[in-house]
Amino acid sequence: MDVQPDNQSVDKLFSGTVYHIDFYQRDYKWTDVPVKRLLDDLFYPFSKTYQDNVALDPSKETIVAKYPWYYLNTYVTNTIEGRVFVVDGQQRLTTLTLILIKLKHLAQKFDSPTCNWVSQKILGYSGMDKEFWMNHINHVVTLESLFEDDSDLSQIPDNSGITAKNMVKNYKVISSYLDKQLDNKHQFETFVFFYLLRLVIINLSVEQTDVPMVFEVINDRGVKLKPYEILKGKLLGQIDKIELDKNDFNGLWERQIRKVNTFAEDEIDNFFRYYLKAKFTSTRAQGQAFDGDYHREMFSSNMNDKLNLEHNSSNVKTFLNNDFRYFSELYAKVWKASETFDTSLPEVFHNKLNDLDSQFHLILAACAVDDPLEVDKIRAVANELDRLFTLSQLQSGYDSNRFAVEIAIIANKLTTADISEYRDIFDASLLKLLSDQLADHVSEPFRYTLFKNASVANLNKRFTRYFFSRVENFVANAMKQKMRHGLEDLVRKTGPVNGFHVEHIISRNDENLVLFNGDEELFETERNRLGGILLLKGRDNISSNNEVFSQKLKTYGNSLYWNETLREDCYKSKLDFTSYISKHELPFSHYSQFGPDELEARHQLLFEISKLIWT
Template sequence: MEIQPEKQNLDQTFSNTVYHIDFYQRSYKWDEEPVQRLFDDILYEFEESWKKNPDLDPNRANIDANYPWYYLNTYVTNTVEGRVFVVDGQQRLTTLTLTLIKLAHMAQNFNSPTGPWLESRIAGYSGMERSFWMNHEGHIDVLRALLQGDDPSTIDVASGVTAENLVANFQTISHILDAKIQGQRKFEVFVHYFLYRLVLINLSVDTTHVPMVFEVINDRGVRLKPHEILKGKLLGQIDKRELAAGRYNELWDEQVERLNRFGPDTIDSFFRSWLKAKFAASRGLGVRFDGDYHREIFKRDLNDLLNLDHNALAVKKFIAGEFQYFSSLYNKVLAFAGEETSRFPAVFFNGRLTDMNTQMQLIMSACVVNDPEEDEKIALVSEGLDRAFSLLRLQGQYDSNEFVGRIYEMSAVIREQPADKIRDLLDQQLLAELEERRKTGATELFSYQLFRPMTVDRLTSRFARYFFGRVERYMAQGMGREMKHSIYDLVARTGTRNGFHIEHVLSYNDVNLGHFDGNEELFEVERNRLGAVLLLRGRDNISSSNEPYDEKLRSYANTLYWNETLREDTYKSKLDFLDFTRRESLNFRPLETFGLDEVEARHRLLFEVSKRIWDVV
């Protein structure tokens, strides 16, 4: 028979069966709230009957006659080679075990004859060994310490979150029962009620149908996360002996733990990015993975490619192959996205400075399992994404909604391509986006015609800071110097005292307006062009205020390298700077005045600098 339901009271549930925790089950994660809710229900029913019959002798006949039974829910088991595995319900069963331990302590304090009975429902002999009926392998020492009455504060919980919650919830249960169950008679009546009148339904399910039953139960109860259900549906197909021998469960859990160090939902983000990388050529096709991707994997079109449904051999290959490789790759890219390194700087730019986290999808699309060109592809893809995003911004051709669609097209064209093709393929997509946006044939990745009218008010403030941060970084590297402030600080710090803000070189005053023949409309446009703005730290920005240009020049000393190039003293003794400008063929020059011609000169200089930064010279 495929499913065998059995009604049990707790006296039967915890009597002769050792329950092993199946790989389907999460750690013991109940906290105080569900424990309190469970006891609110149990104690409400108990107290109602106790009030009516407080003098009953505590024996089974009296309890059965006067206390209604209470349904605690269903738990699902699967028996393999004589071992009973809990497929669903271990949170509740574990909490009930902790309650039995607390009741055993109370029996000892009352010198109650229920003590041996309670202890036999916590642990007993299965064959020649004495075991806890609820067998939390890896955390037995914690259960043993609780049973023998150790001070909870001294119990070692280093074995993980299950251990931590075992101790915490035991203390919660202790507070509840100490407050509600007082006096030996009430205690002994409660023990009989607890063991005889609390009822569970056990569903014993054969191995073939465990994944299906597991998913349905969790869809109708407290929902698991998609990766947890996917794990059950995949690993449930593997024979338990092979599962242990191949360490598939451990491999899965290790990868999940590594990724979830970046956040509790990182593993699900990984699967969604991987599926989009490998199986979506458009935004419309990628949307299917934003929800219950664990269902999509087993639909006919994807199963024809992955072949993971009822195919244990393919599942083992997938876990040891695609899953292990690409989750490790995802972990690697996340690490480099968190801190700038010389190895993959563009990964950091995309991940922390411009929020282009779609690089994950593109990088995984380009790579194959155990890719020998992995590092080269990471660099090429991250640089190509940064180049496309930045050059579209700087040419006024960026639309966030359209760019998301372009990411899928990029992903499709670079999918599993060799490294030497990736740069050209990504640049072709940039040209295609420029053509789509302009509705004319685009022949240049970066044109001055589009860059010339770019003003700071057409950019987001964060991207404007990113742009000048990249200029500063380019100059520092070209001169062989350290940056005066990290690029992260230049982009992300915005506080009034030490944050960085955009500064107009041309303040709004009569002197500056005179350089534009009093034409306020022209003046407003020109003062907002990128060539006429700088990045200054908060206090420097405030101090320069609305001063005339010649006075502002003094405040630009010892700020950022780009700002200092306006000053004549920068060109007198700084040989590393002069060598840099000659080597890069850049027309830097000091500016004693700042009018229409000077704005144009600085703007064109920024265009040339940008071409070198994003490698479109």
């Protein structure tokens, strides 16, 4: 490896070399914290020395003789066909440029002869064209605007991306800071000499073939990047620069990254983990290897036999054009459907209500590149996952660790399965979960003997609300009515006023305790069964808490449709509903009293509804 170090002042750094932003580099993401730290570090030695030498005129000789040098760290470049690319250090170099732009405006303010000198450190001219030494080609409009006029920063265009926005934000910090520190011409000009001549930065120039390794080592030693940012360097670093530009591989990468990261910060790292688990593992234990530094694992000897991306530019290009392009797009589509209810992909939204992110793993496993059955597979997989989770919960068969183990097994099977096989694949895991958890052989996916004891005492509140939101949706559809409250509101809203809470139909009072022969334990067990539970909105829930059933019925009117089915007037003049329940032989009934028999009937009705929803 050939590394060529070169000590430079800022004057030398920006004196004719155009620095192109390498694809390895992130956007300009420095916040005000590192910017202020850099300014503080610069002014500490300058201010102290200036006080001792305030009588001296600013000049190159004075500065070199009296002022200490300050080390600005290193930056790494590599040169391809005469173009110099910044591999590491663009955050610092961009900030230095922003400081120079502010110094240029201060020079104009103080009518200082240093203005031309400072301006030449920001950009150069060739004919009628000018070019910034820090060549943020996609954000040049922002740089030009700052360079020309900083009198109204609110008018500086910053719509070209996060780099532009951060340039403007940090320029405001720099401008305010320098205005306070440099309040007279003498001090200003002295600082210009100090800034350009006494700040030392070391350039490390490396060969193209060594860039990925150098980049990762730098990252390990403190310049922390996200795994996907390191992966970008490892992949794109293998492609010839000309071909990289010609086929816009960097553009492809950035577009897909933005699509996925739109949903959550650095979500693309989760995408890669799910993708690798979906395509290259068959067990949960194997998948856990990607939970950490997946970008390293991708280039392990074991994974290189499968991915073959190490020193293989041809495979890298194929990977980017096919798997990365398609599956990142698919991932973004699933994310979007999970965030906002989509009538074409409702099952995805249902899983999100239960935070079942494992649907990403399973859907990526089921689909192939440019899969013609993509939508069908998304719906089928999401539906089966919802069913697996719900039926295991309702039958006391859910255990988070066992569930995660089965997800990995299912994903492995889905990679080669036909859609017609999905139900059998998921049912095999469901039966195993039930059998293992109950320590008994279970041969049917959904049995009343297992559902009989489904109780809010054993289910978490989120799932309980989810279960009744789906029941509510079922009843609304049977009535051909629009839901009064959306699924997400029923599941996620929990506030005291507008939130939905569990309502026990059988209140805790002496009258109801008698219905259970005064048996306190039996009373509590039975009233907690799902057949004795409703969802009520905040204050309705409070007001009906200890009422007798006849009074509760009044509260249930105009609440949720499922609640209203306890009332006689629910069935009057509702031909669509009565026709539907007759067709499916659903034992709906209204009640004037509610005790053990009514609770059991209601629980059995929920079982029949659940069969229609989930089986």
